[in-house]
Amino acid sequence: MVMEETDNICLLNSGVPTHQAGGRLDLTFVSRDLGHCSKWWIHPTLTSDHYAIRISLELRTRSYVPRSLPGWEFESHLNGWHNKNKMGGDLDANLTAFTNAVNKAAEKSIPRKRTGARHRDYWFYCDEIREQNRRIDKHRKLHRRNPTAESLSLLREVIWPAKEISRRVKAEKWYEWCSTIDEHSKLREIWRNINIATGRMATRPPACLDPLEDAERLNSNFAARAATTNILMEIQDRLQQLRDTRQEKIDEAVLERDETDGPFTLDGLLRARKKSKDMAPGNDGITYSIISGLGTGGHAALLTIMNESWGVGRLPLAWKKADILPIPKPKEKGKY
Structure with a gap:
């Protein structure tokens, strides 16, 4: 039943009984990738009334070639x-x-990673808009190389649907964000998203x-x-009294050898x-x-x-x- 439902397995049993009474109920399955390098045999030692089964895999190790990372x-x-x-x-x-x-x-x-300010349209940017921008750039380059009325007409034909797609994606993103607003939403985050969508995000002043x-x-x-001078006078006096003794202790410690030297x-x-x-x-x-x-x-x-x-x-x-x-x-x- 298992072999009929699963294609990528094979049975290793050789037909030798796995039970002392002659039964063959102990079945061993492996994937087909390991079937050609697997060996199966019965060990004479009994584990309860079943024989122990031994399996060996003969795998060849591939030589490791480091990648150019x-x-x-x-x-x-x-x-x-x-x-x-x-x-x-x-x-x-x-x-x-x-x-x-x-x-x-x-x-x-x-x-190096590119760092810098995000584009003002990042909040609704997607693969669809990226594809439209790629088409606009392509026709714009063609018009610059060959500025004719025909190339200008083709450029306008590409720009008009791109603007419509941009408006639609903006509206979808806006409605998606509005649907997340509830009584737990912070007013600061709401105004921040409004300023981002309207292009009025305030720039930070220099630190x-x-x-x-x-x-x-x-x-x-x-x-x-x-x-x-911020230390109490009595502590300052005590530090002054101990200064010479402290310096002597430091000089003695410097001359002593230690394993950390x-x-x-x-x-x-x-x-x-x-x-x-x-x-x-x-x-x-x-x-x-x-x-x-x-x-x-x-x-x-x-x-x-x-x-x-x-x-x-x-x-x-x-x-x-x-x-x-x-x-x-x-x-x-x-x-x-």
């Missing part, structure tokens, strides 16, 4: 750069060379009119809040990689995902820079710089 190209570019360039003793120069190599490899192998002035004000506010290892670097989503990168343009996909040469170069920084006891200058963009609070003027 952006990640593979990115790693190969960095491996080639690392093999040709030997890092010197200048920490900042090494970091600059590494950053430039990573960015060049990314530009050659990793496609900072004068970034340098705002940055200086942020620095002044931070310095005022973090100043030592050794250089970083490649295994430690790979385990420390972040698995989280990418955030906005700094001036170097390097994100978490790029660091994770550096490959053998890229990770070796980064490990060299880290151990050099650890050995001389200072960070590269580029790692101590950051871009801070103050975003004004909408309801509190002068605060960010």
Whole structure:
């Protein structure tokens, strides 16, 4: 019954009894793709009053050929750069060379996503309108190449139905959105959709009119809040008394050897990689995902820079710089 209803299966039983009394009720089915490489036989061991059934599959493994993915190209570019360039003793120069190599490899192998403002008609755009726009562009190019009365007439014949289709799709999308409005709909969202549909969506003002002035004000506010004078006088006096003793303890601790004083290892670097989503990168343009996909040469170069920084006891200058963009609070003027 099962074989009559299903076409893509075959029976492996050879006709040998599967029960000690001579019955053949234990049936084994596989798909037809595995039938030619399957072997079926009875094991002499009894499991209850049934014999054990053994099945083997003889599968051939295919040789794996890696596809030409952006990640593979990115790693190969960095491996080639690392093999040709030997890092010197200048920490900042090494970091600059590494950053430039990573960015060049990314530009050659990793496609960039297009970013920018959405088109004003995105809320009703669909395949039907896309096809009409394609036809209009085609006839418009023909008219530009050969500006005749006939080509102009053909262009107008294409534009008129396209406008009718656009009006119809707009109305359908509008009615579809209106049908979703109920007593739980937020007034803000309703007005937002109305402004989008009518093309009156307000543009956002720039976050900072004068970034340098705002940055200086942020620095002044931070310095005022973090100043030592904000601490209670009794705590300030106690810190002053402990300053010499604290410095002595620090000097003693620096001279003591510890297992963490050794250089970083490649295994430690790979385990420390972040698995989280990418955030906005700094001036170097390097994100978490790029660091994770550096490959053998890229990770070796980064490990060299880290151990050099650890050995001389200072960070590269580029790692101590950051871009801070103050975003004004909408309801509190002068605060960010």
